[in-house]
Amino acid sequence: MSTVLTPGTPAPDFALPVTPDQKLSLSELRGRPVVLAFYPADWSPVCGDQMALYNEILPEFQKHRAELIGISVDGVWCHTAFTKDRNLHFPLLADFEPKGAVSKAYGAYFDAAGISERALFVIDKDGIIRWSYCSPIAVNPGADGILEALEALEK
């Protein structure tokens, strides 16, 4: 498993495609907490799907004014189709070219398989990583850790 960036580290900035003609950068979101969820691939089995779960509990993240972002090495058209199919209400970024560059910057790239790890980061309003977690690639980590980290930001 990769060694992901640890709490206290400034979150590396990035700008990745979010739609075929639009990019989203981390620095644009300064001023509110950001949850970065790296994951291996779109189209994993339906009901155990991590992104579908986060979509379901988006209101819980929004209570903390947190912005949720999914990142995988899938291309932007793939993300578009996946978003539509799963009725997702948050952005998926394409870490596609150069492949996995952002995942690597966060220590969240699984080289042998050429995909992102299941790695989670909670970044505070100033752009500092305050919590991170890398789950075994076959285990969807759920959201309990993220919610606890978001609560801790407010203490």
Add this chain to the structure above:
Amino acid sequence: MATLKAPITEQDHIQGNVEAACTLLEYGDYQCPHCGAAYPLVKNLQKHFGNRMRFAYRNFPMTQLHAEAEAAAVVAEFAGTHGKFWEMHDALFENQDRLGDDLFAELATQLGLDAAELQQAMAKRTLTDRVRADFSSGIRSGVNGTPTFFINDRRYDRPRDYDTMVSAIEEALAE
């Protein structure tokens, strides 16, 4: 490892020996095909363990994926207020491909419940609130999709096949 943050209480739907040394808890969604597949699996586990295990069910409707999931959960809770939770729980899973208002009314009638009262109950928030409360407790406990099982208070992350689950429950009983 994720652990159950909301312990099983008398408010829960529990089947089997309440004093059993092991609890199998499912967070499920009546419209989820994986939960549908797990339904006979749970029955087999109950048969195998008899009095040594109790089974509890909590709602985790994935409403963005499954349009009828929350309504079905409310229907089961409504049946629960008349002491027929498990009958409805089973009927919903056994008719998973027909979920919808027609089926809900049909099953209510079959179980001797008043379909008109069911409609009134569904229009009110009380039962939906209970379903949402289950959902929230699930999130807090690391439920990561449906079905998610807990054996005692630990999330079960291993494969969902009969033999593997039997071993895991045996291990929990041996602790």
